Amino acid sequence: MRLILVGFGNLGRGLGITLAEKQEFLKKRQGLVPKVVAIVDETGALVNDDGIPSAKFVAMARSGKKVEKLAGAKKGEIVHDTIEKVAADVVLELTPTNIKTGEPGLGHIKTAMKSNKHVITSNKGPLVVAFKELDALAKSQGVEFRYSASVGGAIPVIELARKLLAGNEVQEIKGVLNGTTNYILTRMGEEGAPFDMVLKEAQELGMAEKDPSLDIDGFDTAAKLVILTNSLLAINAKLKDVKIAGIRKITPEAIKLARDAGQAIKLVGAAKKGMLEVSPKMVPLGQPLAVSGSLNAVTLKLDLAREISITGFGAGPKETSSSLLGDLIDLHRTLGC
Numbered sequence: 001m002r003l004i005l006v007g008f009g010n011l012g013r014g015l016g017i018t019l020a021e022k023q024e025f026l027k028k029r030q031g032l033v034p035k036v037v038a039i040v041d042e043t044g045a046l047v048n049d050d051g052i053p054s055a056k057f058v059a060m061a062r063s064g065k066k067v068e069k070l071a072g073a074k075k076g077e078i079v080h081d082t083i084e085k086v087a088a089d090v091v092l093e094l095t096p097t098n099i100k101t102g103e104p105g106l107g108h109i110k111t112a113m114k115s116n117k118h119v120i121t122s123n124k125g126p127l128v129v130a131f132k133e134l135d136a137l138a139k140s141q142g143v144e145f146r147y148s149a150s151v152g153g154a155i156p157v158i159e160l161a162r163k164l165l166a167g168n169e170v171q172e173i174k175g176v177l178n179g180t181t182n183y184i185l186t187r188m189g190e191e192g193a194p195f196d197m198v199l200k201e202a203q204e205l206g207m208a209e210k211d212p213s214l215d216i217d218g219f220d221t222a223a224k225l226v227i228l229t230n231s232l233l234a235i236n237a238k239l240k241d242v243k244i245a246g247i248r249k250i251t252p253e254a255i256k257l258a259r260d261a262g263q264a265i266k267l268v269g270a271a272k273k274g275m276l277e278v279s280p281k282m283v284p285l286g287q288p289l290a291v292s293g294s295l296n297a298v299t300l301k302l303d304l305a306r307e308i309s310i311t312g313f314g315a316g317p318k319e320t321s322s323s324l325l326g327d328l329i330d331l332h333r334t335l336g337c
């Protein structure tokens with residue numbers, strides 16, 4: 001299976017290392033022989049028609065260099081050209097998320113589909129801005145489109161619902177979908193420390209961004225909720241349809257009061273027909289959504305199975321490569337390439 005990696009950051013490098021480390025396992029257990037034939041970022045492209053050798057690939061991933069600095073790379077803004085012209089089965093779109101425009105990922109995905117290439121992405125932006133359009137384009141081009149890694153990192157909630165729970169109608173989705181806010185709320189509860197102090201420490205530890213607004217004001221959770229809603233509830237939802245409140249106003253006293261009543265305060269994204277909402281909610285301790293630290297959790301309400309919950313790591317290059325690789329194996333089984 002010939003692959004193009006677009007974006008060579010945490011996930012591009014993490015996936016590259018996972019593919020190299022699991023080479024034998026993938027061949028023996030899945031019959032899958034992935035070949036990375038191109039890596040491209042906004043600075044340049046490295047193309048090798050025979051597939052970049054694993055050892056070289058791992059060394060490049062560990063070097064942390066931008067693509068233009070890799071030996072043998074072509075320099076320049078040649079992302080679309082590379083996606084279009086390099087012969088490949090699958091494009092993995094792994095560039096930064098922009099939930100307002102969807103770019104640059106949206107353009108990359110359209111170019112890939114129009115060049116008859118299957119697409120796997122972890123990028124929320126294109127899905128939030130243009131889910132229906134991309135779904136329709138994939139169908140009209142006859143290509144497969146997978147995005148398991150865009151919600152919940154390692155948690156395979158989308159494919160779980162679409163495949164193993166396919167006979168069910170999903171009626172409601174509830175999730176703790178942002179690791180940073182969950183980490184902050186957990187620490188506030190454990191230490192009785194105020195929000196600003198815990199946020200500052202989380203930023204120093206690299207657990208929160210310098211501009212933490214996307215996480216703590218609820219937009220990241222809302223983006224993931226929109227993706228889940230579109231793919232599992234079959235509602236054409238947009239970010240503007242979500243009523244959003246973040247966690248800035250939560251105090252350690254409120255968390256303690258909740259805990260004394262057997263509850264935790266979590267930033268919950270909830271969706272059903274006619275309602276999309278992100279807000280801090282009381283969750284009974286011991287229930288699946290009452291996860292601690294940076295864990296994520298999702299509960300689906302279903303007409304047959306009633307309720308299924310799944311928890312796990314919501315981010316991290318190795319953890320998220322589990323979902324990217326799952327999508328890749330799924331395409332291998334579907335397409336036989």
Ligand SMILES: NC(=O)c1ccc[n+]([C@@H]2O[C@H](COP(=O)([O-])OP(=O)(O)OC[C@H]3O[C@@H](n4cnc5c(N)ncnc54)[C@H](OP(=O)(O)O)[C@@H]3O)[C@@H](O)[C@H]2O)c1
Pocket residue numbers: 006007008009010011012040041042043066079094095096097104122123124125149150151153314315316317320
């Ligand atoms: N990290 C996680 O655990 C995780 C989990 C789930 C989903 N995601 C999502 O997956 C995506 C990738 O995450 P990441 O952590 O790997 O991000 P990252 O470390 O920022 O890597 C993004 C890569 O894309 C490159 N890039 C930026 N603009 C580009 C452009 N116009 N054309 C081509 N390449 C471009 C970046 O190059 P430069 O370094 O030169 O800017 C970098 O190589 C994001 O959308 C993120 O939200 C991440």
